[in-house]
Amino acid sequence: MERVPELYGSLVFNDKIMRDKLPKDIYKALRKTIEKGTHLELDVANAVAIAMKEWAVENGATHFTHWFQPLTGFTAEKHDSFISPTDDGQVIMEFSGKELVKGEPDASSFPSGGIRATFEARGYTAWDPSSPAFIKDGTLCIPTAFCSYTGEALDKKTPLLRSMDALSKEATRILNLLGNTAVESVTTTVGPEQEYFLIDKEDYKKRRDLIFTGRTLIGAPSPKGQEMDDHYFGALRPRVAAYMADLDKELWKLGIPAKTKHNEVAPAQHELAPIFDTTNVAVDHNQLTMEIMKKVANEHDFVCLLHEKPFAGINGSGKHNNWSMSTNTGINLLDPGKTPAENTQFLVFLAAVIKAVDEYADMMRLSVASAGNDHRLGANEAPPAIISIFLGDELTAVVDSIENDKFFNSANSVVMETGASVIPHFTRDNTDRNRTSPFAFTGNKFEFRSLGSSASVATPNIVLNTAVAEALSQFYEVLSKVPAESMSNAVHELIKSTIIKHKRVIFNGNGYTDEWVEEAKKRGLYNLKSTPDVLPRLLDEKNIKLFTKHGIYTETEIKSRYEVLLENYSKILHIEAKTLLEMIYHDFAPAVVKFTDSLTKSILSKKQVSDKIPTASEESELLKITSKYEALLDATAKLESDVAKAEGLTDELELANYYHDVIFEDMSAIREITDFIEAYIPDEDLPYPTYSKILFYV
Numbered sequence: 001m002e003r004v005p006e007l008y009g010s011l012v013f014n015d016k017i018m019r020d021k022l023p024k025d026i027y028k029a030l031r032k033t034i035e036k037g038t039h040l041e042l043d044v045a046n047a048v049a050i051a052m053k054e055w056a057v058e059n060g061a062t063h064f065t066h067w068f069q070p071l072t073g074f075t076a077e078k079h080d081s082f083i084s085p086t087d088d089g090q091v092i093m094e095f096s097g098k099e100l101v102k103g104e105p106d107a108s109s110f111p112s113g114g115i116r117a118t119f120e121a122r123g124y125t126a127w128d129p130s131s132p133a134f135i136k137d138g139t140l141c142i143p144t145a146f147c148s149y150t151g152e153a154l155d156k157k158t159p160l161l162r163s164m165d166a167l168s169k170e171a172t173r174i175l176n177l178l179g180n181t182a183v184e185s186v187t188t189t190v191g192p193e194q195e196y197f198l199i200d201k202e203d204y205k206k207r208r209d210l211i212f213t214g215r216t217l218i219g220a221p222s223p224k225g226q227e228m229d230d231h232y233f234g235a236l237r238p239r240v241a242a243y244m245a246d247l248d249k250e251l252w253k254l255g256i257p258a259k260t261k262h263n264e265v266a267p268a269q270h271e272l273a274p275i276f277d278t279t280n281v282a283v284d285h286n287q288l289t290m291e292i293m294k295k296v297a298n299e300h301d302f303v304c305l306l307h308e309k310p311f312a313g314i315n316g317s318g319k320h321n322n323w324s325m326s327t328n329t330g331i332n333l334l335d336p337g338k339t340p341a342e343n344t345q346f347l348v349f350l351a352a353v354i355k356a357v358d359e360y361a362d363m364m365r366l367s368v369a370s371a372g373n374d375h376r377l378g379a380n381e382a383p384p385a386i387i388s389i390f391l392g393d394e395l396t397a398v399v400d401s402i403e404n405d406k407f408f409n410s411a412n413s414v415v416m417e418t419g420a421s422v423i424p425h426f427t428r429d430n431t432d433r434n435r436t437s438p439f440a441f442t443g444n445k446f447e448f449r450s451l452g453s454s455a456s457v458a459t460p461n462i463v464l465n466t467a468v469a470e471a472l473s474q475f476y477e478v479l480s481k482v483p484a485e486s487m488s489n490a491v492h493e494l495i496k497s498t499i500i501k502h503k504r505v506i507f508n509g510n511g512y513t514d515e516w517v518e519e520a521k522k523r524g525l526y527n528l529k530s531t532p533d534v535l536p537r538l539l540d541e542k543n544i545k546l547f548t549k550h551g552i553y554t555e556t557e558i559k560s561r562y563e564v565l566l567e568n569y570s571k572i573l574h575i576e577a578k579t580l581l582e583m584i585y586h587d588f589a590p591a592v593v594k595f596t597d598s599l600t601k602s603i604l605s606k607k608q609v610s611d612k613i614p615t616a617s618e619e620s621e622l623l624k625i626t627s628k629y630e631a632l633l634d635a636t637a638k639l640e641s642d643v644a645k646a647e648g649l650t651d652e653l654e655l656a657n658y659y660h661d662v663i664f665e666d667m668s669a670i671r672e673i674t675d676f677i678e679a680y681i682p683d684e685d686l687p688y689p690t691y692s693k694i695l696f697y698v
């Protein structure tokens with residue numbers, strides 16, 4: 001293996017390459033654009049394009065693409081080759097600044113939620129210089145934003161960049177006001193931990209449900225599940241270890257700082273975490289990571305499952321979005337410092353986050369809502385659907401002391417006492433690992449844990465950035481009127497009143513208990529259980545106001561996103577229902593008939609020999625299975641007719657609710673029966689592999 005430092009970023013047009021390849025003045029102009037978002041002149045773009053193309057061709061690229069993130073949640077690319085014919089019948093490799101900066105893909109096949117009228121199908125992609133270009137499969141990929149011709153965002157990157165700007169503006173303003181005048185900008189940082197399952201490709205190919213929906217729609221539990229907790233952090237099996245080594249290598253080439261890897265709680269489940277980066281880059285990298293995970297799996301005869309709940313009864317997969325804010329002067333604004341009670345700056349930002357999460361908990365919930373994630377949230381394996389904040393004992397004590405005007409003495413709290421007179425840095429290690437909290441303070445960052453494994457991390461960060469920007473903006477309104485000599489008092493009062501008003505969202509206990517559900521209700525917190533429950537909240541006046549005020553979404557964009565999300569939910573359930581029907585009729589029912597046939601024959605032939613041969617147990621087994629089989633056929637017929645009824649519903653919200661209330665219930669009823677029967681069917685009679693085979697034989 002090549003040495004890692006040489007390998008790392010070898011397929012990325014990164015800063016070092018830019019510095020080497022670009023004339024000094026061009027490099028400077030580009031850096032200014034990257035750092036300050038200033039307009040890029042065409043001559044600069046042309047010079048960058050030439051350098052980029054040369055580098056790409058040297059590294060084997062023949063094509064380029066504007067790589068973007070439409071509302072499907074996947075990434076999209078359309079490849080153009082660099083070739084340009086010359087008069088003498090040859091070709092040269094060409095790439096212009098115009099091609100670098102702007103593309104015009106036909107937007108008509110991407111979801112727009114009604115924004116894009118059919119007469120104006122064109123959309124355009126615009127280069128995002130803040131995320132580096134890279135080479136993938138012989139194609140130079142240029143990260144871009146994707147908009148309609150009339151300028152509405154049709155992607156996830158545009159609002160993300162807008163939200164980062166909004167937060168930067170508000171955070172900088174307040175820092176300057178607090179006397180930290182050196183700060184010119186603030187970026188948000190994200191480190192997403194990604195969970196996934198690895199299963200054998202042969203097993204995958206035999207299951208229509210995995211192929212069409214990404215999850216198993218039926219399947220009896222295996223004798224062993226995850227109850228022994230023997231998989232978590234267990235030794236990696238050689239085949240999995242080889243996969244992970246290759247995956248790391250591919251990610252490193254793309255400049256993705258893959259850092260930790262380990263087995264997860266469920267059998268066949270694993271996790272990968274990169275070192276954090278600015279949000280925009282982290283989002284791009286996470287999209288790429290998911291893609292590369294699947295690609296490398298294929299090369300190892302595995303399939304990588306990113307669905308939130310591939311197997312019932314076994315933990316599903318999520319993503320932990322570690323998030324913080326950091327100044328251009330290098331300060332992590334969520335690092336409490338040595339004496340947090342005195343660290344005003346930290347407390348202002350902490351208060352802003354608490355206020356933001358409390359006021360926009362519905363949007364936080366919305367940002368992680370999907371048909372797949374509905375299986376996890378509130379199912380005691382992932383955080384509950386109720387959004388709350390975990391602060392840990394120490395920070396809670398700090399917050400309490402502010403609220404009650406008591407002096408906070410960190411020596412009295414749960415500090416590691418080393419005997420030395422200095423108070424140890426309390427932050428890093430004392431935050432206990434409360435795994436049941438959706439939003440936990442972990443020393444110098446918050447960890448938003450409700451994200452689904454397959455979704456883009458863009459939306460949760462858009463919401464987080466914008467809600468915190470709004471809180472900071474309101475803080476600024478208050479503090480900017482205060483004369484300098486009263487500032488420290490005013491800041492203290494502001495933190496105190498914010499805590500009093502929003503402390504209901506702080507919860508350090510066990511989020512899995514019924515008591516918490518009750519308690520949260522008393523506190524007036526949202527408990528938005530399913531995707532159709534939460535989606536309409538997007539149109540609430542307060543939320544439209546939030547996003548429009550900060551220029552994240554226009555009202556049209558919000559409505560379009562609402563439509564896309566609803567439609568997407570219904571489509572997923574529709575595909576699942578159709579797949580289940582096909583599986584019952586083509587796979588499962590024939591297997592049951594085959595087995596009951598052989599059982600019947602066995603009983604009959606024994607009876608022919610002698611009525612003294614006992615068959616009572618066999619008969620009772622046959623009876624049990626056939627009566628369940630009758631029920632299965634009824635339940636399947638009901639699903640079939642209910643799916644047909646869905647065609648008649650035209651209102652998207654009504655339709656989504658119908659899929660949730662009727663179709664999903666039908667599917668659950670079927671599953672209860674199939675899983676009962678499956679336990680009696682011999683493996684060789686089943687045309688698809690069982691949970692035992694899939695989860696324990698890799």
Ligand code: ADP
Pocket residue numbers: 189190191192193260273274275276277320322323324325332444445
């Ligand atoms: P755990 O499994 O204990 O939650 P990991 O080490 O797996 O922790 O993941 C922690 C993640 O948090 C890593 O991706 C890390 O880079 C990221 N992280 C650390 N500091 C910050 C920060 N200031 N902002 C954003 N992410 C951070």
Ligand code: MG
Pocket residue numbers: 193320447
């Ligand atoms: Mg974590």
